[in-house]
Amino acid sequence: MTEQAIISSGAVLVLEDGRTFRGTSYGATGTALGEAVFATGMTGYQETITDPSYARQLVVQTAPHIGNTGVNRDDAESRQIWVAGYIVRDAARRPSNWRSEMSLDEELRDQGIIGIQGVDTRAITRHLRERGAMRAGIFSGAEAARPVDQLLAEVTASESMEGSKLAEEVSIDSSYVVEPSSHGWDGDTKFSIAAVDLGIKSMTPQRLAERGVRVHVLPATATLEDIDALEVDGVFYSNGPGDPATAEHQVKLLRQVLNQRIPFFGICFGNQLLGRALGFGTYKLRYGHRGINVPVMDRHTGKVEITSQNHGFAVDAPLDGPVEAPEPGFGRVEVSHVCLNDDVVEGLNCLDIPAFSVQYHPEAAAGPHDAAYLFDRFIDMMAGNRATGAQPDQHHSGNNQPSQENHA
Template identity: 45%
Template sequence: MKKAYLLLADGTLFEGTAVGYEGQSIGEVVFNTGMAGYQEVLTDPSYYGQVVTMTYPLIGNYGINFDDYESRKSWVSGFIMREMCEYPSNWRCKVTLDEYLKAQKVVGLAGIDTRRLTRKLRGEGVMNGVIYTEGFEPDEQTIAEMKAYVVKDAVKTVTCDENIVYPADGETKYRIALFDYGVKYNIERELCKRGCEVTVVPAYTKPEDVVGKYDGVMLSNGPGDPAENVEIVANLKELLKSDMPIFGICLGHQLLALAIDAKTTKLKYGHRGVNHPVKDIDADRTYITSQNHGYAVVGESVDPQIARVRYVNLNDGTVEGLEHIGRPVFTVQYHPEVCPGPMDTSYLFDKFIENIEKSKGGAQ
């Protein structure tokens, strides 16, 4: 088997075995602590521009199926694991992880000490790197590009080009506009099974194309620096004037915070995994959540006359959700459409539906 390598911006070199697509790719090197869910990670648009390291030592043991995709393709810049299972065993398996990585042209690396790499990223913070197969060694220009790399135009790259309508499961009770900043399929599924007809709209859709035409608005997850999305934030400022029920997840949460003039900051190594404890301050209850983000809202920057911090991360105290004052608007940093608990936080979709019902005067 061919060798493959990861070269970090500080000069650290990891040598392992090539898996997946042969080639070279630059990205921001991050880690995910989930014991399962690698297929969802690979197809989550929030990982656009990132080389993802899985900390669980054996990846690929249940293969890849055709049902658990979170988007139309893989968005990662590279994929790293301690050991890749070559012979998966699961009744839903259709192709191996190696076959999928090849088909999606994702450069993979196995056989390295992922614990050492993760400890380095935790200690020094996420950093840029180039992952490459033997025979595709980076030259000086590539190394310079890697060191200067910044994830840019992320939302613009992953969003849809036109409206996509998903019918409700059964009778249509409400019509929802779901802004696609890098949306995951399971958000649509959660809404559809609650009687919602979901229209996925491009990220830059104007407020006037939504207000009065839908019963509620969902703001999806997505990749990149939230502060980069100046046009989207301006649109959300206008959308907030409508008093439509709004529910924001992950990047949607961050963008809505920026729309009320709060601030965001980049985390040292981010939150990526399925076991992050989040406390609901009002209910005095803790939930185990799935998360994938490298930025966070600065709690002190939130105007208490506009919104308040409702959820906090018990590991580092960062903001995990906001509730607006006097408006049917709330956000969470984590992913309620994922099932780590397994259904701990899916009630948030019910809360969104309740807000819609109240805004319509209790209409069913």
Template identity: 60%
Template structure:
């Protein structure tokens, strides 16, 4: 297989039908068949491979707002997991040529190989505007049922994302260890709620050995490892359904383990601190979301993928069972909570962000948060061992 190849364009008709009856006709892209999910749009101009393989997109049909998709093909290195998790893919103009020195096959071929039903050559701008106005909703793509009313009947029978518990579908089946890169400095327990492959790489690069546990792990399993800190990953579904991990996190905080959470891990941190979560109208998905770190005043451009958020006050601190909680990061587009901090006796003991600081495919403005985790572990170690003795 060469790194540059022409991509055959399908002429098989396909249809996309939303639960409110709006429909769009186009042509098949990827596998043929019928698929269902929640229609969401992502504004990233690049990184479609990382997006499609992100477990947080489980059971969602992704609408690409960038019009030209597939030009760099598909390689064997950039996946964020071992499979495509998206339920379907919607693009306007598939690339006629896939060309990149690492490309091994076209995006269309990979979608076919993994059985992912997609649709192309439709007005994704109109579809995106509709989702912005009406909110994300259930959807179907089909090459089999081309009657919009009949397909809509099937769409209305599908479960909604609100109330969906999906973490067990994407978590690791068994515990495993990711070694530190170079000298080992710390040990962390990582609760895999749908972790992206780039995250352990960022932690390992900072000398952190990671014991990755399934989402069903108990506090006793975590405590048995005696980690220096605990990390909760990103993941799919409604955080209000994750009562088990929330209770485990409360025990983690009660025991005094330093905590860092990303995305779903931010939402569960919020719940553990006593806040509620809620569903956003159309969410934040893409690589261009502006966020302010309120602790430094710095504005960063972030990669995000979430449809739920934490309901915490922006204008005041909140006293919790574990210390004082504040909103540390906020979205500059809509004031959605993008991060939380927990301090005890003035010392940082836990923090989280709603976005993805590992930012595979970029941007990398937020990589400092992994350093902040290490600094928190340093402070915790010095607090426990002020004289430097063992």
């Protein structure tokens, strides 16, 4: 290999604290800046990179062999790749799967995503677990040949994830509708909901459509007037990237929804925004939860679910409850789910208004599917709300609890 070829194929990962890892270029070449985080899933790399919750993040895949099944259009969770950069140990030399349409390397190049391969991802992961998620940069091609102190200066001058307002950046520009599908229901449209896209994954409205729900997907800038015009039975807040403390518009909208006693369900970022709407705070985790094997306990049933998660922030709510919501008018709230690894709040359940949320992903592509019952719980809540005539004083904790059948 010539000296020029070595330069063009070289790449370096520079962490905020000065730690560097050298490898070779993967995907596009150039500079990628973002927050370095690690994802522990052994499968589902295409779903990972197309998850909008990873916007402005450099994702380290802890699984050593990445790209072996290629990529295809059906498994993408959104309209594009959202990771700011991609870090792998052993990139597959060629894909081997009947559904593959192109290699992961080709897809990264086509979408201009800069990556690095041939680095010790286990060492990087251990470093991030000890020091916490931090700003970083991937520099490849000619950029990798620059002095490290110059590269580090670019990293430390980049934006932090704390204080980042990203939901509007990844959301849609105009609304669309996902009609009920023919799978798993009796043919009638049971309910319609407004799903506010804060970084929604395509599998989420599919899971609702399978249950006979018409899903109106709205931009992150949606207003109460937009929702009222649709005359929906419920409101859903999706997952998404960024600091929940910056989502003033979405928190204000959610408080209006809760005041109208419209049934509400939120996941991931939506869970954090429900927490803030109720008056609780949020905080940044040391290195977050990103994987498909996170154990969570449902505190009502004692059942442990293995869950898919991708979040760097969490709700600061008391585990001993129920407690009165700090924001007046919303009654009592309790922490319904908790992470068994670190006691992080994984779910909120309102006892006097029809609202609940979880921090993880019940749609879970590429799995697991332990939490799929939560979509049924949302439908049960809307059915209960319709049966009571949506009167505010008629909502109680029974509307929010899962049936034993849903847990079976």
